Amino acid sequence: MMNCLRKSLILAVLVAVLPLRGGSQENSGAAFAVSDGKGTIQLLWFPPASQWPAGGWRILDSSGSVVVPHVGLGDEAAMSALSIEDADAIRRLPAVLSKPAENAKQMRNLVNLLGLRAFSEPGYARALGLAATVSNAASGARTYTIEGLDETGNGTDV
Numbered sequence: 001m002m003n004c005l006r007k008s009l010i011l012a013v014l015v016a017v018l019p020l021r022g023g024s025q026e027n028s029g030a031a032f033a034v035s036d037g038k039g040t041i042q043l044l045w046f047p048p049a050s051q052w053p054a055g056g057w058r059i060l061d062s063s064g065s066v067v068v069p070h071v072g073l074g075d076e077a078a079m080s081a082l083s084i085e086d087a088d089a090i091r092r093l094p095a096v097l098s099k100p101a102e103n104a105k106q107m108r109n110l111v112n113l114l115g116l117r118a119f120s121e122p123g124y125a126r127a128l129g130l131a132a133t134v135s136n137a138a139s140g141a142r143t144y145t146i147e148g149l150d151e152t153g154n155g156t157d158v
Helices: 002-017 084-098 104-120 122-128
Strands: 030-035 041-046 057-061 066-071 131-134 144-148
Touching (some): 041 104, 041 144, 057 131, 084 122
Antiparallel strands (some): 041 131, 057 144
């Protein structure tokens, strides 16, 4: 069952993340949520290449309350589960993403590859700061907002 869900999720990501029309337009990003029905919700998202905020993310519920105050790239607990090479590559990523793209196509390709890896490996997604767990969620339908943060921790338009 879990493998079937993972394959379906990967297929949905391929459709949502990879650019269409020959790669001439930036994708709009994607977000997914999975509930275990017992109060734990796993969130996974992937922003467009131009919208990776400097300060990470926070997650708010439909009332505007913060349920996860910070999800950031390079979280040490998540990084410790990765290989040395993967952890080193993620540590270098902020410098790469903050540079103006000399070659937009190469940047899109890099972000698309990161997206495919994040969606196929939950630990890698956590280390990239693109996955979080909401625990003890009340029963019923919920809406969550994944908000980008600037380098000082303030919300952005992302």
